[in-house]
Amino acid sequence: EPEVTQTPSHQVTQMGQEVILRCVPISNHLYFYWYRQILGQKVEFLVSFYNNEISEKSEIFDDQFSVERPDGSNFTLKIRSTKLEDSAMYFCASSLDARSTEAFFGQGTRLTVV
């Protein structure tokens, strides 16, 4: 069964460092998302990406964040200068296209900023 794959599963980084979280969406999917879940809190939307550009972003997705689809299979989230409050589980999701509500989530990357 096709699935969304995220790497690494756990990333520990020092405050102020840059991190790149990687995702391989389901192969025929065209719409991509990043969400995050701080421990004990709701899953929160960060950004959606379609047709090589950001479709929608939340207030959380400030200038420290960027997304990229560097090739035909990967979708990345970069945090330029990590803060302690960026510690969370980051989920990548994909859906078939902009008309689909069936979004499939990856297993997540646990980011710990120390």
Next chain:
Amino acid sequence: QKEVEQDPGPLSVPEGAIVSLNCTYSNSAFQYFMWYRQYSRKGPELLMYTYSSGNKEDGRFTAQVDKSSKYISLFIRDSQPSDSATYLCAMTLQTGNQFYFGTGTSLTVIP
């Protein structure tokens, strides 16, 4: 942000029981409603989605949406220990838009 409210539980039921999970929401413009299951330290897994008001059934799972009351439900019949997980409701204004999640309800089914 209180767009979507969900009782966090925990909810504990005996095997075979009928489980009712619920969410309320404030934004009447939501049109699509989803239920996700999340096991500990895993990603949310899509269970069901519905459009607008009405019922949808899939095996032991039934999703209900009452837009007039801004209330959605997920019923699990003949609950199994493998159903033990956190259940998240989510909703969106239109396709391609961000999902708004509830806090999740933790469910334990006791053998």
